[in-house]
């Protein structure tokens with residue numbers, strides 16, 4: 221069985237993980253400082269969201285130099301040290317490959333826009349206006365049309381995401397070779413693979429038809445273009461197959477039926493893919509008209525369908541949280557009354573599905589959505605642009621928008637990691653001076669942080685009550701608000717308690733590593749219709765396990781499911797009924 225199937229991935233969002241130098245932004249030395257923590261947690265693979273040079277229109281998913289480290293994150297030496305530190309501890313490191321688009325500040329685009337006959341013109345997707353307007357009616361993920369006219373040549377370029385994220389032209393073999401070269405550069409350094417950003421979008425229908433009838437605004441239309449498998453097979457042949465590495469595709473717009481084309485054993489494309497069927501829908505209009513949360517039977521049906529369709533022909537990457545979704549605990553748990561129980565229950569389900577699980581940073585301590593009180597407190601371009609389009613330009617209700625954003629925005633997952641209950645939750649060094657600036661407390665005189673929307677460094681000039689004698693001080697704030705619940709939810713507290721969420725995660729991870737039935741066993745849903753309990757079995761060879769997870773805050777008795785010896789549970793006492801958010805892993809009596 222290949223390593224990637226047994227592995228547990230941990231996703232780091234570098235901006236928010238650990239800031240070693242006190243500029244308000246997480247960095248690579250900060251990650252190095254926490255490698256022992258990650259090793260101790262027991263994870264095998266670290267996936268870093270983009271660490272490359274970027275003007276940060278989309279927090280690093282807009283890359284201006286694929287071979288340079290974002291200066292606020294550190295240097296190439298820091299990267300080399302990080303990679304060595306990861307390997308020394310027996311872990312692996314995978315990078316985010318963002319090659320559907322680059323930044324408009326990338327040298328290629330700067331050249332490309334200069335003239336129609338520039339050698340880099342074909343690195344991007346340019347089209348003449350159609351009837352004086354956009355070449356088709358496609359919309360961008362971040363509001364407005366997916367085309368922008370460029371004055372220099374009067375043509376439009378395609379950007380499925382922000383205007384500052386022009387789509388690369390994969391039809392151009394020269395562009396493809398540049399990307400492959402860049403991938404080799406990182407693989408030659410020793411990185412262990414890639415998570416591939418919106419990979420199904422690389423190939424487009426080059427006739428650029430309007431949305432098909434009845435699907436206006438359907439952003440999944442961009443996925444699975446005519447040459448996608450040809451491109452991925454080429455990438456595999458030319459690059460991936462020459463290295464020992466693992467790949468995870470972000471499968472936006474890929475259906476369960478299509479997924480095996482990307483990851484099927486004989487396809488020679490990718491190792492794993494993750495889908496969006498259970499993700500929070502966040503297209504622009506959702507900020508006013510939110511989709512209801514999935515019911516448990518719906519959620520189970522999605523997992524069942526994917527497992528059944530993929531079987532072990534292909535392989536899934538399983539997740540509940542990532543940097544594009546709100547916190548899973550705030551979706552399916554009860555952070556107020558059952559923080560421990562509901563977080564550990566969700567962890568149990570995540571880590572006992574068939575597929576390679578990804579844990580998102582902070583979920584291992586039960587981090588929750590953050591109360592954002594105004595649009596200014598947000599950072600994400602998606603929520604900002606939707607606000608502009610719906611509230612400012614569209615006159616829709618600010619109140620409804622903010623209420624919804626507090627449920628669905630991506631920034632909930634991006635607030636700084638909560639390391640301890642001291643200043644800045646331990647995300648930044650407390651006190652101290654840097655560049656002539658003095659760091660302050662996270663809240664001074666009851667004030668919360670000011671957010672900056674563009675700059676990597678949140679500089680807040682203010683007089684602090686206790687320091688008025690010290691003349692005017694410039695304070696450095698974290699780039700995004702710290703969740704005010706950090707005094708209650710933080711790593712330091714949980715590290716010393718055997719009954720903490722973190723301790724449960726460690727126990728569960730260690731147990732999983734010794735349990736082949738979880739890596740490779742068949743999955744069967746035992747109670748697909750049950751409204752409160754997710755009950756399933758995992759079977760491999762002569763090992764059989766039954767997992768019960770109560771998604772409700774009530775006692776639930778499930779006599780339909782056989783009982784057995786409790787292998788692991790998030791409750792210490794026994795009971796017939798499942799208690800609120802109880803999770804039990806059972807070895808059924810023979």
Ligand code: GLC
Nearest residue numbers: 278281318381417418543544
């Ligand atoms: C992916 C990333 C997301 C980003 C988008 C554009 O979906 O996960 O964060 O905004 O691609 O690169």
